[in-house]
Amino acid sequence: MDHARILNFLNSLQNQDSTQQSDNTQSSQESLKSLYEKITKEYSLQRARTLSREERLANHLTSNSLSYGEIEFKSLSMVFQCVSPKKGGVFYDLGSGIGKGVIAASLMHQFDICKGIECLHSLHEQACNLKQEMEQIGVYEYQLPKIEFINGDVRELDWTDGTFLFASTTCFDPDLMKQLSKKAADLKEGSYFITVTKTLDPQTGWDLCNCHGGWLRFTFNKRK
Ligand SMILES: C[S@@+](CC[C@H](N)C(=O)[O-])C[C@H]1O[C@@H](n2cnc3c(N)ncnc32)[C@H](O)[C@@H]1O
Numbered sequence: 271m272d273h274a275r276i277l278n279f280l281n282s283l284q285n286q287d288s289t290q291q292s293d294n295t296q297s298s299q300e301s302l303k304s305l306y307e308k309i310t311k312e313y314s315l316q317r318a319r320t321l322s323r324e325e326r327l328a329n330h331l332t333s334n335s336l337s338y339g340e341i342e343f344k345s346l347s348m349v350f351q352c353v354s355p356k357k358g359g360v361f362y363d364l365g366s367g368i369g370k371g372v373i374a375a376s377l378m379h380q381f382d383i384c385k386g387i388e389c390l391h392s393l394h395e396q397a398c399n400l401k402q403e404m405e406q407i408g409v410y411e412y413q414l415p416k417i418e419f420i421n422g423d424v425r426e427l428d429w430t431d432g433t434f435l436f437a438s439t440t441c442f443d444p445d446l447m448k449q450l451s452k453k454a455a456d457l458k459e460g461s462y463f464i465t466v467t468k469t470l471d472p473q474t475g476w477d478l479c480n481c482h483g484g485w486l487r488f489t490f491n492k493r494k
Pocket residue numbers: 335336337338339340341363364365366367368370371387388389390393422423424425437438441446
């Protein structure tokens with residue numbers, strides 16, 4: 271979505287007239303952030319944490335990899351500033367929680383489609399509600415990428431159609447990191463795989479670079 275479209279959209283939500291639009295001095299990033307906040311305002315981190323904890327307790331799931339946290343809008347925006355991928359392509363959030371990272375990515379970059387894979391059902395359900403909410407406020411009339419949420423395990427599903435993959439890996443256990451690394455070897459040339467705090471297993475055929483987004487340490491892997 272370009273800046274003018276975002277402003278138009280925000281103004282239409284606020285019933286402002288067109289003369290006010292031209293006075294609007296919000297930067298592109300601020301406009302995107304306010305749109306993101308409008309869409310996600312009912313979907314708090316606290317509620318998502320509770321849902322995640324309840325589902326794990328009920329099913330005796332003890333893996334550390336299932337710990338819940340969310341990438342901040344600002345941090346994800348840093349990622350896009352560092353990488354600046356080409357227009358189009360397929361974005362994935364591997365372990366997408368309630369889907370806020372997928373929504374943020376769909377606003378920040380013109381992907382063809384943004385997908386999220388999440389294994390906990392209650393979180394996946396919230397992500398689907400969030401998508402519906404986006405449809406209801408009419409944001410899709412503004413040429414956003416398609417959005418798809420998938421309930422499943424990233425170790426079992428195929429995500430090798432991805433060209434820009436993100437995984438909030440801070441709590442992912444070594445076995446999960448190993449399996450992600452193995453699958454990542456099948457990604458297309460030129461695709462990016464961004465991890466947080468941890469890195470994929472070193473392998474040939476990837477360019478590596480590190481970048482700090484606030485307190486987060488991102489690793490960018492680019493398939494040669
Ligand atoms: C730290 S949260 C990140 C949420 C989201 N990506 C974000 O940054 O806002 C990690 C998520 O990965 C999910 N997860 C962990 N292992 C997974 C697996 N094997 N398959 C799918 N999801 C997984 C967890 O349930 C959790 O919701």
